[in-house]
Amino acid sequence: MDTDFRHEPVMLQEVIDWLCIKTNGIYVDGTVGGAGHAYAILRATNGFLVGIDCDDDALTAAEARLAEFGSRTVLVKANFAELGSVLEKLQIKKVDGILLDMGVSSHQLDRAERGFSFNQPAPLDMRMDRSLKLSAYDIVNSFAQKDLEKIIRAFGEEKMASRIARAISQKRQLSPLETTVELAAVIASAMPAKLRWQKIHPATKTFQAIRIAVNKELDSIKPVIDSAVSVLNRGGRIGIISFHSLEDRIVKNEFRNLEGACICPKDVPICTCRREAMLKVLTKKALVPAAAEIAANPRSRSAKLRVAQRV
Secondary structure, eight states: OOOOOOOOOTTHHHHHHHHTOOTTOEEEETTOTTSHHHHHHHHHOSSEEEEEESOHHHHHHHHHHTGGGGGGEEEEESOGGGHHHHHHHTTOOOEEEEEEEOOOOHHHHHOGGGOOOSSSOOBSOOOSSTTOSOOHHHHHHHSOHHHHHHHHHHHHOOTTHHHHHHHHHHHHHHSOOOBHHHHHHHHHHHSOGGGTTSSSOTTHHHHHHHHHHHHTTGGGHHHHHHHHHHHEEEEEEEEEEEOSHHHHHHHHHHHHHHHOOOOSOTTOSSOOSOOOOOEEESOSSOBOOOHHHHHHOGGGTTOEEEEEEEO
16 A cells, blocks of 8 residues: 555644644544544653544544554544544543544545546546545436536536536446546636636546545534534544635534524524533634745635634
């Protein structure tokens, strides 16, 4: 298995500062990746860290990176949405901090065989967990045109979704689309001429949409926040780094929902819901990378960090 797993930790100092690492705390990195954030957390505490990831390559790399910390860390293969059950199996009832970095790693983007990028010819895959049955190939070649359009519009926020879905449907009737570059070419051909030569490649949003659909990325965000809140000690913090507006919107709304207390109608004189606030949102506006970080790591430019504290 390839262990050259590269993932530049985004907003590393901001994460460490805002998580307020305790000397003997227990922490969870729910998307451990190459362990950049996890390594910094363990350096900042004498406590314990649980690293979770669904990518075998990530876990292999994280194991090597965190070896110096010995028994102070444990790595688990799982989707971050399974955070609650992972901790239960480890007999950990409460933790002091949780980090979720929703980004696709540089390793996943740059390894052609993973099929995440249109910059190199590769099979249409896009599975973060390669044991999953559904791949990008299945979506592109098997889903009805109307369902393809829904995915591209909803998950890619692509205005040309109808044209792109139609172009894919027409092409696959002749022969299946096998590779990333084939798909990217079909998407580009569907675009009006003025949209083919923008700063962002015309296939970017569609590739994002298909990747989200393959990995069911958005489905896990709200459940994992709810699970995280239930296992955080009072004063414990959760930080979530998102990379596009769909993710960030879910995080913002769920933080806001858990921060709110009474949900009774405003015209009701007495509260009957008896709902208590679970979180205090610490970042009223999402934090973004500094200009120096963006210059050094252009892939960080779309990152947004939101942090909340258990009350």
